[in-house]
Amino acid sequence: MVTAECIKTEYPLHWCVWYNDYKNLRDLLSRKEHDKEKKDNRGRTPLMLAVTLGHLESTRTLLNSEANVNCENLKGWTVVQEAVATGDPELLQMVLESRDFQRYTSRMAGIPELLQRLKEAPDFYVEMKWEFTSWVPLVSRMCPSDTYKVYKQGSSVRIDTTLLGFDHTSWQRGNRSYVFQGHNDGATMMEIDHDTQQVYCEQMRTTEDSLGMLLPNEESVSQRLTTPIVTTYVDTEKISFERNKAGMWGWRSDKTEMINGYECKVFGASNVELITKTRTEHLTETDKARSKNNKHPLQNFLGIAEVGESQATALLPNNEEFRNSSNPCNITPEEYFDCSVDLEAQGRDIGRPKEVNVKxxxxxxxxxxxxxxxxxxxxxxxxxxxxxxxxxxxxxxxxDFIQMQLPSGFPVKIEIPLFHVLNARITFGNIFAMDSEVAHVSKVQEEDRLTCVLDECLFKCPSGYSQIGNGIDGRRQFSMEEEDDLLQFAIQQSLIDAGTEKDEVDIWEALKAQKPSRPETPSFLGEEERQLQRAIQASLELYQHDVNNLEPQNNSPDTDSEFHKALLLSQQDQERKRQREEEERLEEQRLLEEILALSLTEK
Known part of the structure; x- marks a missing residue:
């Protein structure tokens, strides 16, 4: 058994945190002789331990000493997520403020370094086409696509985009440029709105004054405390890459394809797992019921494997007792800091007993x-x-994906999962504006290489445009979590808008392209499941029309014409794809016959 003296010697900061002895903790931190980011044998830093235990004073002391908020424990949960799990709004507000400040300052500090790295590389122009694909009917057509135009000259970068966001009814389109300019003493970012001819200019600052618009408000804190904690990530540990094959009847060869004029080797990445974890232990029964009823319809239907995890809540008489308890399982510090004690196998841990759902x-x-x-x-x-x-x-x-150990070569085209039903396909093209001309971009053919030349006006504020102060002022800044939520909400809205009052269909019937076999929908299905079913049924009925009948039908008043046109275009795409596959098959068969004929010819 580990003794208290051993713990104090090995983990002095953790020991103070365990007992919420914030005064001694402050003294130890002021000496700066102890590592405030050191992890204990359970994988927690002093800050993570303080937040998990719900110790407000120790958490404040560590945050004032600039302890890292952007860290994770062994299970992949962040400090913010553990703060949400405590249910303490004051603790969560404090952690969010520090998280946002640290995230902002680290990003701003990193931009000049990124621009300096680019300064040493050759100038270029390239286009990145983003397409979203899905096997669910309608989703691919309803989700956005965009082409990012990327200009790089010295330590300046310009990125043009047309997709601005989602306004709860439709995708917002526009014409904007983001320009980053590196300087010796920092960097400048301009957001240029070509539609309104306005420019938002921001000097990359890391002071407290620049964060006034980023501080979390009471509404955002309350929203986090009344909704499930959700994290989605791609597990890269098991991923393996292998060459795709082409050919028939045993004559198999490594597959190659031409992408935008470049011959590419085709690889498949197998064992790519998209994992979604959801925690609900901080919610009241009312919040849990509301969350279940408001559940995203895609999440209800499309989690292929679902596993529930929970800790031993039976150790507690009722839920109210652990609302203010930081250690409901009565774990002693000697047990916690002793690596030979397998608390996980015992179903015990500090903090509120976890209720985890994994997809x-x-x-x-x-x-x-x-x-x-x-x-x-x-x-x-x-x-x-x-x-x-x-x-x-x-x-x-x-x-995250391209930082893995990829096979050799430049990834001209990448297809990766984003959510349970959505893939992103990124294709690089029009390199150096060789395929189609681009204003202010030219190229010079030297003896052994092609050089891209860009006009300096690309990275300056256009003449006649008005400049509107700081880049943060007056504009809504979305976090990455909010951006994910917006995209998933947009998918949901696309499905709901496409629904009709016709017969409903469940997901398995949808996969088989069959109409429902039962007379009515079971009563246990929620309203959003019914909306998804109606959307799938409507899209399947349109898909089942004769492929050759490409004109919209006047006898389907329930169907929105825009959706109908989208589906007809999809039918045309599918037909062209089938024709290409058939031509490839016939060509392979012809080549095989020639090979067989040659093999039978006497030499």
């Missing part, structure tokens, strides 16, 4: 890699992805 779905990601692409992934593209990942959850997921 796992396996995907197969795809890669198209080119050996002689004009761009360098680590030197030119990764800094751009890092720059965009600061504020975009989709770029953050792309960054």
């Amino acid at each position: 796992v779905q396996k995907f197969k990601a795809n890669l198209w890699l080119c050996e002689n692409y004009p761009l360098s992934l680590p030197e030119q593209i990764l800094p751009i992805v890092d720059l965009m990942a600061i504020s975009s959850s989709h770029f953050a997921k792309l960054k």
